[in-house]
Amino acid sequence: MWQDLAHRTREDLEKAGIRLFLKHRALSIYNSEKTVEIIDELERKAFFAYDRLVLATGAAPRRLGIPGIDLPGVFFLRWMDDGLKIKNHLASKRPQKIILIGGGYIGMEMAEAMLHRRLQVEVVERSQLLLKNVYPGFSRRIQTELESHGASIHTDFTVEKIELKGEKLHVIGSKGRPIRADMVLIAVGCLPQTELAASAGIRTGINGAIKVTRRMETNIPGIYAAGDCAETWNRVLNRYTYQPLGTVAHKQGRAAGENAAGGDKTFAGTLGTQSVKIMNLVYARTGLLAEEAVRAGYDPVSSRIETYDHKSYYPGASSLQLMITADKKTRRLLGAQVLGFVGAEISKRLDILATALYHQMAVDELEDLDLSYTPPLSSPWDPVQTAAQAWAQEH
Amino acid sequence: MWQDLAHRTREDLEKAGIRLFLKHRALSIYNSEKTVEIIDELERKAFFAYDRLVLATGAAPRRLGIPGIDLPGVFFLRWMDDGLKIKNHLASKRPQKIILIGGGYIGMEMAEAMLHRRLQVEVVERSQLLLKNVYPGFSRRIQTELESHGASIHTDFTVEKIELKGEKLHVIGSKGRPIRADMVLIAVGCLPQTELAASAGIRTGINGAIKVTRRMETNIPGIYAAGDCAETWNRVLNRYTYQPLGTVAHKQGRAAGENAAGGDKTFAGTLGTQSVKIMNLVYARTGLLAEEAVRAGYDPVSSRIETYDHKSYYPGASSLQLMITADKKTRRLLGAQVLGFVGAEISKRLDILATALYHQMAVDELEDLDLSYTPPLSSPWDPVQTAAQAWAQEH
Numbered sequence: 195m196w197q198d199l200a201h202r203t204r205e206d207l208e209k210a211g212i213r214l215f216l217k218h219r220a221l222s223i224y225n226s227e228k229t230v231e232i233i234d235e236l237e238r239k240a241f242f243a244y245d246r247l248v249l250a251t252g253a254a255p256r257r258l259g260i261p262g263i264d265l266p267g268v269f270f271l272r273w274m275d276d277g278l279k280i281k282n283h284l285a286s287k288r289p290q291k292i293i294l295i296g297g298g299y300i301g302m303e304m305a306e307a308m309l310h311r312r313l314q315v316e317v318v319e320r321s322q323l324l325l326k327n328v329y330p331g332f333s334r335r336i337q338t339e340l341e342s343h344g345a346s347i348h349t350d351f352t353v354e355k356i357e358l359k360g361e362k363l364h365v366i367g368s369k370g371r372p373i374r375a376d377m378v379l380i381a382v383g384c385l386p387q388t389e390l391a392a393s394a395g396i397r398t399g400i401n402g403a404i405k406v407t408r409r410m411e412t413n414i415p416g417i418y419a420a421g422d423c424a425e426t427w428n429r430v431l432n433r434y435t436y437q438p439l440g441t442v443a444h445k446q447g448r449a450a451g452e453n454a455a456g457g458d459k460t461f462a463g464t465l466g467t468q469s470v471k472i473m474n475l476v477y478a479r480t481g482l483l484a485e486e487a488v489r490a491g492y493d494p495v496s497s498r499i500e501t502y503d504h505k506s507y508y509p510g511a512s513s514l515q516l517m518i519t520a521d522k523k524t525r526r527l528l529g530a531q532v533l534g535f536v537g538a539e540i541s542k543r544l545d546i547l548a549t550a551l552y553h554q555m556a557v558d559e560l561e562d563l564d565l566s567y568t569p570p571l572s573s574p575w576d577p578v579q580t581a582a583q584a585w586a587q588e589h
Numbered sequence: 590m591w592q593d594l595a596h597r598t599r600e601d602l603e604k605a606g607i608r609l610f611l612k613h614r615a616l617s618i619y620n621s622e623k624t625v626e627i628i629d630e631l632e633r634k635a636f637f638a639y640d641r642l643v644l645a646t647g648a649a650p651r652r653l654g655i656p657g658i659d660l661p662g663v664f665f666l667r668w669m670d671d672g673l674k675i676k677n678h679l680a681s682k683r684p685q686k687i688i689l690i691g692g693g694y695i696g697m698e699m700a701e702a703m704l705h706r707r708l709q710v711e712v713v714e715r716s717q718l719l720l721k722n723v724y725p726g727f728s729r730r731i732q733t734e735l736e737s738h739g740a741s742i743h744t745d746f747t748v749e750k751i752e753l754k755g756e757k758l759h760v761i762g763s764k765g766r767p768i769r770a771d772m773v774l775i776a777v778g779c780l781p782q783t784e785l786a787a788s789a790g791i792r793t794g795i796n797g798a799i800k801v802t803r804r805m806e807t808n809i810p811g812i813y814a815a816g817d818c819a820e821t822w823n824r825v826l827n828r829y830t831y832q833p834l835g836t837v838a839h840k841q842g843r844a845a846g847e848n849a850a851g852g853d854k855t856f857a858g859t860l861g862t863q864s865v866k867i868m869n870l871v872y873a874r875t876g877l878l879a880e881e882a883v884r885a886g887y888d889p890v891s892s893r894i895e896t897y898d899h900k901s902y903y904p905g906a907s908s909l910q911l912m913i914t915a916d917k918k919t920r921r922l923l924g925a926q927v928l929g930f931v932g933a934e935i936s937k938r939l940d941i942l943a944t945a946l947y948h949q950m951a952v953d954e955l956e957d958l959d960l961s962y963t964p965p966l967s968s969p970w971d972p973v974q975t976a977a978q979a980w981a982q983e984h
Binding site for chain 2: 440442443444445465469480539541544545546550559562563564566567570574
């Protein structure tokens with residue numbers, strides 16, 4: 195049941211003392227009166243009064259500014275409704291070939307989902323490589339993984355229009371031949387929804403996201419914002435970014451909510467941690483790549499190792515790759531990436547490095563961590579420590 | 590090949606500039622002369638001179654002080670030679686029923702190995718529960734796991750003697766009927782080997798292990814000790830302990846070696862991190878249990894949660910349990926235990942908590958960590974954060 199995807203039921207929320215106004219839309223904020231004008235599904239308007247206000251208006255899919263995105267069989271990916279429409283379309287039209295526009299995290303997950311349905315998958319990506327901000331060697335390995343499961347990948351392909359010719363959708367790019375398919379899914383990122391905030395004169399910044407303090411307060415005292423509609427403090431970059439992720443939204447929501455209720459909670463900031471499963475592979479990252487670190491004023495150097503997830507004499511060992519980026523002068527860890535197989539504890543291994551990064555550890559100190567070891571699951575030096583030792587030796 | 594179990598070959602070591610004297614035994618240290626008397630396999634004695642000395646004499650199995658431990662078919666578990674003898678015995682005598690004396694980590698691993706060989710396994714443990722220093726509920730779950738794979742567990746069973754009657758070995762305890770088997774494996778811990786150290790007047794302490802500084806130096810300047818023969822600094826207890834583990838030995842060896850070579854490296858100390866795989870389960874711990882924390886002068890309180898390793902709507906989610914122990918006053922994390930299924934990233938999830946513990950984090954701060962999330966592998970709040978939030982709410 196699609197309802198199972200919700201974290202909590204209506205009853206859960208109401209039991210917690212929250213009054214829910216579903217099918218109500220907020221039209222405008224009148225900050226001097228401390229009211230919000232709302233409209234319900236019968237088009238009746240009303241004013242709700244507030245002491246403090248939290249904006250959690252989220253984001254909407256970035257729409258390609260090209261002809262054809264409204265054709266039948268073309269879908270964006272964001273809300274539950276999108277998922278239900280796609281599911282209906284798959285059931286009723288039985289498309290055989292799917293084009294995914296956008297080779298980011300969501301694109302990868304959709305590629306996997308469609309391959310599991312035994313559909314033909316073609317991924318179209320504007321840049322040279324899948325997955326932005328991933329070490330190119332890892333990105334190429336991920337591409338190979340998708341291809342080995344039957345997907346076709348078209349990189350360096352900028353979509354100019356989508357056309358319907360007969361029964362087929364044609365995705366037409368600046369070069370190369372058009373690609374034909376029965377269905378097109380577009381996942382090229384999202385943009386914050388801030389029309390409501392704008393009505394109150396709330397300031398926006400990066401990508402149009404709402405500017406907030408570390409306490410998640412906007413420029414208007416008493417009005418907070420959190421989640422995909424707001425900017426995100428990055429602990430490693432020491433500046434605001436736009437990072438519409440669930441992990442970030444949860445943390446920001448807590449801070450905004452606690453502060454709106456009279457508490458005092460500072461959002462600790464993101465490290466840019468992300469993970470994704472692509473067929474048999476898991477990729478995870480935290481912090482900065484070398485290029486990002488240079489732009490942030492660091493002097494980064496990187497090391498990469500390939501090793502086994504656990505002692506190779508114990509059955510089932512699989513190879514994994516780790517990349518460590520750190521500042522040459524301070525030797526402080528700046529970022530890490532791990533690529534390996536499902537079942538090899540890749541994502542939580544990366545989280546050891548994310549926890550180290552949170553504490554601004556020097557790479558040399560990583561070997562001092564007392565990490566767990568048993569032959570089926572690790573080595574006496576965990577691979578994250580072997581990677582740190584390699585970095586320390588090389589630099 | 591059993592040789593594959595060695596980390597490095599003789600050639601690797603010699604290539605690194607190390608002169609190896611295999612089949613040589615050190616008899617005595619003459620510290621005033623800075624020489625070690627050695628004897629080779631032809632009984633020839635000689636004196637080796639040193640500037641600095643590192644003792645890495647390891648430990649030997651703790652032998653039960655009972656009759657019958659030298660009977661044929663009774664084995665201790667420690668060195669390669671033990672493994673080869675056991676393997677030969679299994680091949681030549683084809684025992685069907687094995688008794689394991691000792692329900693600790695090694696006992697668990699041997700139980701699994703013997704069950705994989707489709708042998709009948711009976712585990713005999715002196716205390717009420719398997720695995721010392723494990724939360725009783727987790728210990729019982731581990732016992733159930735072994736039993737569901739066909740093992741019999743006898744707790745509260747103190748072995749008084751082993752007898753050979755006909756073809757069968759009888760393990761006889763203070764109460765209950767004797768247990769009969771074809772083979773007996775004894776894994777009841779180990780004791781440091783320090784005769785050589787004693788010859789030089791080097792001081793020993795806990796369990797007879799060599800006393801060392803944080804730089805791994807003994808009471809005799811210029812003589813260092815590392816690994817299972819030495820005491821271990823514990824970062825949470827703020828005192829020395831005896832913890833003969835591979836992870837600890839590696840770190841101590843680095844510090845001792847670096848300092849002996851003129852460097853300056855402090856052993857950061859252990860947190861008591863350990864993990865073990867038992868059939869389909871993984872158990873991992875770091876830091877202190879409540880009882881241990883009380884003895885160390887803390888005011889500990891614990892919380893335990895049961896949740897899923899990843900979003901339950903995504904196929905393959907499995908349940909795991911986490912226990913967090915922290916100081917009531919300072920709210921500082923003191924220890925954590927995780928129990929779950931193989932494949933659910935249990936051991937490296939525990940390592941996130943071990944890294945937090947290394948940094949003396951307060952439990953409340955754990956939710957600020959930016960950990961990786963993707964539906965097949967975690968939740969927007971990772972289970973370690975959910976456990977921390979539960980602790981923070983309860984205390």
